[in-house]
Amino acid sequence: MSDTVNSKRGGARSGAGRKKGSSVYGESTRAIRVPESMLPELKVVLGLRKQKARNTSDHSAVILPAEQLTKLNIPLFNGKVSAGFPSPADDYIEKTLDLNDLLIQKPAATFFVRAEGESMLGAGIHPNDILVVDRSLEPVIGKIVICALNGELTVKRLKSIGKEIVLGAENPAYADIIVQEYIELVIWGVVTNVIHPL
């Protein structure tokens, strides 16, 4: 037997153990701590890395996920960034005006309808105007309401004369309707605004 064999006895044997880069990823690995929430993503990335390692020796194609970007609305009012002196208007930034805030209290109960006819001209309701109707409001005397009158949606002002309820027109050419039992009357909603193009 040769010398070399004898002198190696008891020590490390060359070529024994796991080969360098023999892991499923084709290179050496190391244990690290990662946030639990990232595990699913990392597993996917590692899985792909494994596949890639099996197929080729090129690892460059694995790209880690970028942070998910969120959308940021920048107010239009922002002053120009000028070095040194901040715009005094920046302190007054508010959100942009939304007409819905003005016209709609309860979105789930709000409907838009289109007016036909001229009986409500006195209330500022012209033919083709869009009315904003809130169904959830209490139909009290004095309000303009949409009612189902003999099966038709109709706009009237709710009035009372003595003990009787009256559906009033706002145009002298049209007669008021005194609510009697034979007329089926259902209040459909209360008109809150008129949208009238000029």
Place this chain on the structure above:
Amino acid sequence: MNSLSAPGLIALVDCNNFYVSCERVFRPDLCNKPVAVLSNNDGCIVARSQEVKDLGIKMAVPVYQVQHLIKRHKIQLFSSNYALYADMSERVMQCLEPYSPQIEVYSIDESFLDLTAICEHSSTAYAQQIKKSIYRATGIPVCVGMGPTKTLAKLANYAAKKWQKTGGVLDLSDPVRKEKLMRLVPVNEIWGVGRQTTQRLQLMGINTAYDLAIQPVESIQAQFNVVIARTVMELKGIACLSLEDIAPDKQQIVCSRSFSRRLTQYHELAEALASFSSRAAEKLRKQHSVTGSISIFIRTNAHNENEPQYQRSIRMVLNQASSDSRKIISIAKKLLQEIFKTGYRYQKCGITLGHIRPAAISHQADLFELSGHQQNKASQLMLTMDNINQRFPKGIAISATHMTNSWQSPVEYRSRHYTTNWDELPLVKCH
């Protein structure tokens, strides 16, 4: 199974004849008149007013079979107006929000509410209030069923609808009332008990809800399956089904339609298929998912025995999952080429997206194929397209989906898009 220590209270709020009720909100003249809503293509009756139910017209019956009744009783027909129904549904669900911290929107017209510890004194008064406020705000009538489990809430709702004496509201928490009712309800009316199960149960002499509720859970599980066993437990008042806050993403997206006339040409079918594909892809992106497989089918009218019959479907598994309309359409058309045969009159086609998973996870896979930049551009493009189409219905379409749409379903009796289109608002009279 998470049985609660103290009995909870679950409510099911379910709209009455929902599609019909939506139509009636804007047509007060149809109150108390027979009204029916038809399926896509105006083929079958899919929603009936009480008056129509009373005439003995069953659910899903083809229109031609009841044409004589429609004429004689002047039944008002409507084509499906999904834009309207979806909007009204949204309103109803919004109205429910203040009433419970935990709500599961179960379908377009029903929601489960957890009312545990909310209405300690009178659940029925609370439910009446819910019912009233929904009707007030939206014009949609609902019934409310309550019980310690979802299955019992469902059963209570069935009873609230069926027996007017309840005033549309019923709580089955009281064991005596529960037993009394369960003896009256046939077993097939129980949530989750299908036709086949009913047949098998009846052979065993189990005919009513009560009969099923008194069965030992173990023997039902042994003879049927865990689903029916859970139903039995739920009927006993032990909660097995929890409220799902967030609807699970769809595992499969199907988009198919019958044509208004028979199609014979490849390009006609391709156009229809492209349009369905585009719709399916839109649904896919809406739930932020990608699809791993695409299958399509075409078929002739199986009911017409005088014509040659043909039907085929074909599926393709994608190398890389995608939600790109362009890719999905082009694959669908390629698949159509494989199975299309001339000489047949086609009645229906459709597309099914399968192997659906969240886009966030599979995003990585795409990076091998498309560079990050390209990928980004593609999803930007789809996002822009979806946004435009949301704002302007029928806004833009992929070039393959022709705008002729000659195959499209008739919507002969469609009412206006009262709540979703400025040009179709309800008209109110000033006279």
